[in-house]
Amino acid sequence: MGVLCFQVRPSQAIIVAKREAAKKKNQETPDCCYVRDIYQTAIDSGKMIRGSTGVVYERSMAEHRCLWDESYPECPERFTRVLERCQELGLIDRCKFIEPRFARIDEILLKHSVEHVNLLKATDGCENIERLESMSSKYDSIYIHPSTYKLSLLSAGSTMNLVESICRGEIQNGMAIIRPPGHHAMKSEYCGYCFFNNVAIASEKMLSEGLAKKILIVDWDVHHGQATQQMFYDDPRVVYFSIHRYQNGAFWPNLRESDYHYIGAGAGIGHNFNIPLNKTGMTNADYLAIFQQVLLPMAYEYQPDLVIISAGYDAALGCPEGEMEITPAFYSHLLAPLLGLATGKVAVILEGGYCLESLSESAALTLRGLLGDPCPNVCPLVPPSHSITTTILNIIYTHKPFWSCYQYQDTYNLTSAPGNDEIRHLPQVIYEGDQSKPEFYETRNCYPVQSEIRLNEIHNRLVSLRQTTILARAPHRVCLVYDLRMLKHLNYTEDSHPETPKRISEIFLKHEEYGLLERCHILEGRAATEEELALVHTREHILAIQKTAESKPSELMKQGRDLDSVFLHKETWTSASIAAGSLLQVVDSVLNGESQSGVAVVRPPGHHAGEEGACGFCIFNNISVAAKYATEFHGLKRVLIVDWDIHHGNGTQSILEEDPKILYISIHRYDNGAFFPASKEANYDVVGSGKGKGYTVNIPWNRRKMGDAEYLAAFQQVVLPIAYQFNPELVLVSAGFDACVGDPLGHYTVSPEAFGLFTHWLSPLANGRIILALEGGYNVNSISYAMTMCTKALFNDPLPPLRSTTPPCSSAITSIKNVLKTQRLYWPNLVFQVALPKENVIPEVSTPGFERKIAEEQFKTEKDQIHDLGGKIEKMGLDSPRGCPNESGNSEKKKYERAFNTWRKWRKWRKWRKWRKWRK
Template sequence: MASGTALIYDEEMTTHKLLWSDPVCGIEVPERLSSSYDQLKRYHLVERCVHVPAREGSKEEILLVHSSEHLEVAKSTQTMNEEELKKVSGNYDAFFFHPNTYRCARLAVGATLELVDAVMSGKVRNGMALVRPPGHHSQRNAANGFCLFNNVAIAAEYAKLKYGLQRILIVDWDVHHGQGTQYIFEEDPSVLYFSWHRYEHQEFWPSLKESDYDAVGLGKGRGFNINLPWNKVGMGNSDYLAAFFHVLLPMAFEFDPELVIVSSGYDSGIGDPEGQMNATPEVFAHLTHFVMQLANGKLCVILEGGYHLKSLSESVCMTVKTLLGDPVPQITGEMAPCLSAVESIQNVRAAHKRYWKWLMYEDTSFLQNLSTKSHLLKKANPNPSIEHESKITNKDEAVKVERFLELHMKNILFPVPPIKTATTDSKGSVHLLPVPVHFVKEMDKTEIKALVSGFYADIVKEDKNLLSLGSMLAILDKILKKEACNGIAESPTCSVSVAVALRHSVRFGFQRVLCIFVGDMEIIPNTEDGKILMIHICEKEQSGKTRSKHYISLNWKEDAEGNDFFSAVLGFILPVAYSYQPNLTVIAVGPNRSLGINGISLLFSLLQGLAESRIFAVIEDTEINVMQSVAKALVGASAPHFGVYVPPTQEKVNKIKILRDQFQQEWRMLQCSVKDGISRN
């Protein structure tokens, strides 16, 4: 597995700047790059990255996407005076030329392609390119929206040509629709393009009908263009996560990309004058964590927009920290998507039902065009030049956001534990693990008895069970004290070990512990006080225990191909887990498990976004092959490759739907349908 994170930055790209007064273009300033890079240095992230130098993109590389006429116009601006530059800039919508713009744009292209090469060659696992000018609005024959050459589109064509890739995913989380990228690939089934964007029923720039949810691609590309329009401002962390759970990630896992490229615009973050959204920087750590699970971790993040310098720079740092494998910060805010977001999500699912297997059994017949262009929601002015006056008067608001972010980042950032993955070698089998882990000394019999006496006596009734706890408690202790990020323990009595671990964690002071137990469970912990949320994955319903908000039984037997479980993880488990927001996650594999190794690995990979990445694994000691896969996931391997997607049966889809309907009022991230009367707007 490749390791390392590339960072590409060239100070020369800051020389592209506006030479005259223009309220529309005035926000695209060189400090967007320099302030982001400076913040990366302050967090000591630059020194942890692999430095990859930028180069100029060649004429041949630019012509992979753009016309020779467009290239020649850009080239001709190098010798123009200010008046001539202003005149040629006026031929385009929201773009400006500087004598060094052509050179900077070629550097942006070349930096992007160098990142693709570094990732595809295995020099690094992933990386980020800080580039200007951005690219996702530029079209074959036109500059547009601050963009001259479409860096990401060129990268996709380059990767197909040089590396023979047949499936590339482009994730565009900029707040504007990347119409340039859509136009370039709308007939191409080898590129899956996903964009969410402020739209407001076509009243926000670029104000195109083809930015709406029903623009799904053309010809052979139908189904491979996914537009998720935000029809009001103020979207936050939960709205973005819901879009990933209920739209992007299931499509991405089914598509099975060989490379992921992110058009990484941070104008979708809090405080940005363009986006007017409320998502805080740590959400980009979570989004990055999710896309890292695809394509065996081959991920290239390319900067697009972002115009509030503090919000931009902190969000860039959150992305790079996650690429480096740091624990993911706790997400903040209420975990409940707003009604407008849910409507948009459901419209996208309905528009794409005929193209995607994971949607084949979804009930979308009740939809009657939920975004009926009602003008009850507040609208933004589609003319950026008129918007400028309100931005000027909102300088106080920008300062408030900056102060908020100063405090917010101090609250969510935490020291990285010195140990990534802890274990003991009590069984002498650790040498079989495929990755390096940190050994801790297990507790001896005296320590265990001192700890267990009285408080766990009802659980630990046999001496042999008591002795088996020495390894488990030593590892758990390191996690609870935040000396280890995660850990893995073998246990001959998994159910007993988990019951003790959960009670011990609550006694230690953890107020919300998520436990996912796979297999038969002899002892079901008390969940009535809400300090433990139990999701029990088993083939048959556990007798004597009724479902409740904090005890959920998911009856699931993985199919022979072993690749239908992600529909349960994304459609139910992950939304519930994010709604709960645990301080610790315990995942246990007991006897008679109903999941294959891939499904278990998927749980560990995706759930590391929770609880500051604190995960404790307890594995039945007969399952050394499971131990090996879990260890790989805990040290940072991406989710396993599932192969050709086989959709779950209608019976399984119905199971998820029944659970979703039953619990969506308690666990609000489950909401992806407006059918059942959502009260929150």
């Protein structure tokens, strides 16, 4: 067939437009380029101050209840008890109330069919209990009340109002205390106490209205939110992450699609995460491992602009449906790192939870976390279970092709022999469920019931946990110390020396510029006593520094030349003792309960100073003095020091290497021993000595350029897992910023806002008792912005998203693997260094809900055929094939035999319905 071509002359308007575009292009400078300020994100974040926390609820939601079974677990008390506990803790009054509203039908239709809506609408106000129960029996785990339709609209509408308020910046974050729940409600089927999918509808509305472009849905309800998964399975705009009890398909809803290898389809492949829990009794440690190994690395790579949590609390201790062991206080620890995403835009939407005591406490402590209160201390963590370790490795294996953050497991060929110390894992898909569906579902006594003995045991445990959970808040969120006397320490001979007084004065001014000083509790500096300095230094060293106050400049210069990278001044003693003493002021303020956290803007720095002498610009080891002071004078048993200065804190390590009360973790540039302080003691295989063995953790970098991606990986893979296992009572940060972009000594590219994120991640530890003490950093702009971002993080101000999306470099991955291999001997939660196969060993899967859709269509077709044939047979009055006429021969007889068999099937169908088995 030929092709007809038509020559169309462009319109005059198009010709003019092209001419103007060409003219404009010719006027442009050919070498025109745009330069972005390396501090632009930090500059822009100056106005980002924490907003209010919203809460939405409507007391009429208590009307929805089961009229024929008073013991039904999805009861009004789930709603009222949560509200009561939040009010007891004074949380509701601290929130901004968001008006509830009914969803419009067009909004519901974003994710549900017209028939789905109309069928429920037909029950509105119906008082016929028998009819309501009969209709409920057609759906899995459903009861319908005369108010169900309106309250389902109210739940969905209230969820949308809350989420929209967050997206529009009217509130910072918020919680929807609503019912009925929603995450099991499918497009055209009610399921699992759910009628309209609140979270899915709200997500779709935000996307369609341009209020969000990328959404992360975290579903920690113990039941798989299969409906939410189905609705976004091929949508790359949404990552759906579900942690749910599965038991290889034996637990409700018994779906194959709830397993780990269902990872999304089409454009959304890799965007669906199922974390199937294949045993009961999962603990805080199991959930923490899921977050640290799977969720957080992916989430910070994905960088969503909205986070929605389907917050079911049926994994909480005591719930008869979940049978898990998550303590109520731990939910705030799960929430905390998610608040660092999406500039803090996080919505928590109530789903399930059926132990009223643990449900109400868990939900209340989640709302408390949204309000920015410190995370309560939790019980010491046990190692992750073998079951969850297997699951996590399976998930990393299936998602590794789609995410650059999963690079810390070696690989192997299936045909190769394992190495001597190689541990291998082979992912498997095991299904032990039953996907057949009955014609009618039970509507009464269809839920687990606990014995009185078990109920008393649960109550006693929850009471004990409540009594030992510290919910006190310090009067001051952040204290800050700064003393002008520390400016007097100068270099006599080198005006351009990098350790300059401007380092602290500019930080102080930047805090003032950002309005932080008026928000901080300002402390007066003081000099440390000789007794306090002697906690870590010899008397000889203290006396030598004291004498500098009476020495001549020539004597000081000679004395300084005998030291390693140190200058001395007649004010050195004053400045150095005030630096140490001022940090102790912050320690006292925090540990005495006056302040929640603290910032010490001090100099000279300290972490290179050893027991017997000064080193590397450092006179006294401020952070070691503070750690020892906390254990000796305040009686603490566990203090964590995180040192992110680009130089290894050789002084801190040597002073504390035998102390099991103090865990020292250092991330530093090493360059295979060539970078200052150029000591083999900074390598990953140095772990402490004596009783302190295992309490030194070195993360050495061996490449000249490291940035946000490498430091994020170090925190996610090493720092946070070990820190949580250690469970400190105080966190001290040797906050050097010479790894920050633009530093003349470090030459790394870590952004100022990344340091704020690190601070945010450490803040849930130790009941929020965290103190930052300035160490190095020699670009005054970089350190001013970086420390300011840290202080803002302590105030829970929104954190800007990190701009870097590049994966960690191979050198950093090698370093992290070496650290993990070394430290797993001392920290039992580091169990994920296992080799995974290179080959694909996972069977192909079909789209979730696809089998159900096909089965429904085939069943409908067969049902219609049976109805037609059955009607014909009834009209003919046939009772058996013997009554069929046979004069016309065998062909006619066979025709009626087939018709009779079809009739039998139809009679059977009328008596009971049974869905066909779903195809594998």
